[in-house]
Amino acid sequence: MRQPRHGRPVRRPRVSSAGGREGAPSAPAGTCWLFGTHAVAAALNNPRRVYERLLVTEENHPALEEATRSGRGVRVAPELVQRQRLDDLLGPDAVHQGVALLARVLPPMPLDEALERPGPVLVLDQVTDPRNIGAILRSAAAFGAACLVVQDRNAPEETAVLAKAASGALETVPMVREVNLSRAIEQLQKSGCWTVGLDAGGTTLDGASFDGRRVALVLGAEGKGLRRLTRESCDEIAGLYMPGEMESLNVSVAAAVGLYELVRRGMPSAYQKAAAKKPT
Template sequence: MRSLRNGRPARRPRSSGQGSGGRDSGASAPAGSCWLFGTHAVAAALANPERQCERLWVTEAEHPAVQEAVQAGAVLHVEAEIVPRSRLDDMLGPDAVHQGVALLARQLVSPALEDALERPGPVLVLDQVTDPRNVGAILRSAAAFGAACLVVQDRNAPEETAVLAKAASGALESVPIVREVNLSRALEILQKAGCWTVGLDAGGSVLNGRTFEGRRVALVLGAEGRGLRRLTRERCDEIAGLYMPGEMESLNVSVAAAVGLYELTRLGMPSA
């Protein structure tokens, strides 16, 4: 993707002095970089030409996926360093399921929204969803259902971390995250680009993919508990909810995103 379009440069990733990593406190990494772990996340990062990889640590385990990561690193001239499993445990935390592989990589550059919209498919917009596991799971669903991109408000969304990448299971490398300062402005850009913005929230009609045939939809989701903020809700073209005939009144935001994307894309399913 181009780094500049319509005078709006792509943003560099946010960086902190401590870096970002597997634990909430962040494993030690240079500013602008983060440690990724797990076979899917690491293999996808090594296969992404946009990703700058710096160090590859693996244990002596003979897991086939670890060996594939080592081979991919060799192609990119990132030499694998054999380390004890305890070193990965200490760096990433005891709860990190690293599967014997970790990669130090530069954080991805956030593209301009206009560039991301050149990709086909629906768009997902998150209104202050801050849990990295939820965002990672949403990215995974976005990749599964062919979404063009994920749009977030820069100051109220998680940074790129190992936890997010692990939950995304490789989708962080294939679905661009567009970070916007002003979410209302982002919705305006989407509308001018021909997207019909649908806020997924209670109080509207039931989301029905058939009503959007021939339209490109941007599905807007709010944080758990609070839902969509008032200004975001008012900015959407319409509000719709999910059909839920059971006893539960709400879903986890990542599950709601998956169900919403399925509803929007199911009409394209091949006939039996």
Template sequence: MRNTRPARPSRRAKPAHSSAREGGSAPAGCVWLFGTHAVSAALCNPRRVFQRLLLTDQESAILQGADVKHRPEPELVARSVLDELLGPDAVHQGVAALVKTLPDLSLAEAVERPGPVLVLDQVTDPRNVGAILRSAAAFGAACLVVQDRNAPEETAVLAKAASGALEVVPVVREVNISRAIEALQKANFWTIGLDAGGGLLEGASLTGRRVALVLGAEGKGLRRLVRESCDEIAGLYMPGDMESLNVSVAAAVGLYELVRERAPSAYHNAATKKPI
């Protein structure tokens, strides 16, 4: 019999300007986004300020449904231009946009939104942070809190991994994670460090509470002071042979555990219906 172990989250386009062919990074305060999901979501976000929109197809589907006032005049470019501009490994799908980084949002403003909060303690991989944002959007999280000096900046890679969620879930940058946890506690959040050494995370027991899940970096886990700042430490039910999960997977499973008891009865009925 296997043991139960808590998981450790261990219209027509105009020609492009010559500057597009020069490649290089985005100017200060701006970021290149690429890929249909990331750019489409940005076009639907009134908080985004566009500098340029580059397409390889003048009939691109991302133009459909976008606010004309919000949308810049697209520039038609060859695919090789985007390859040179973004790098050979960028899966840009023929779409790129130069945008200003999103304006900062305070923690007090962000938690006015409904849903749980995710706090990351020095998770530095932009792909992991992007994947966590995607899960946060899927499960209705209020915001994502990161440490300002030990978290990736808003980048094309992060936005691509987030698949549009960067436009939906606010990212709050805090100097001190322990103090951010304290601020959440004062705002009546129950803070749970997702790590080994505690009980099991049980969403049913948290019904009626606002919860903040705190996750640590790959390998290191939660730092001692951050761990001690949490109201409790809990893990995920893992009956298999692996003792830990990638932090982005742990975040998704933890969020699901928090929200599944709140799922509409119609969803429960559909999910438990046996096939004929």
């Protein structure tokens, strides 16, 4: 994207007959394989998530048990498998950390329901890379965003790659899928959000124009930026101050910097109160 310069412990596993090097099964319709300790533990602790199989290697079972100890518990018996089984199932390049979960895809959340959650909103205009979206979800969780809004036909489905990049944030930040992004922006505006398109050619994102308002930050795809109709739908176009020689940032990095700026300058009182309540 172009930017301007200015509960219960896991039960002991049973040995699975699924070990070995047979062909990797494909996930049934409506499900996907999640892998990695953070992504799987977060899914297991998510009350909205329904899962069907949990595969774990013997050496990684204690780590998974510890990660889910304070959560809601595990409602499926873990299956003990060899690491090679997970390599065959997920591919040689998957950093699975010895654990995989077959889970049902999360049910979609309507925008009006997602807006009942506090915090800023992120809107993505045809960002299609699942790793970027996963990284954006991670930043959204870190900075207390309410939700991530994407255009349904131009956004990737829930996948293991997306969930791994999100490092558990897929379970805590709802993804709202909308058919018409301009109408979604209009709905955000009617709900009291000041919509800021992050793109070249605008003022510097410094919080001056939305002080005290709830903000929806709209980001475009890398290279293309915001589409014309999306850009025209926003209340304001702003960019990140970048005094260095680079003229653009990866969209996930831009989202993280933009969210930080909102927290630091745009909505300080709410976050200062939240920080004051945290134990030291």
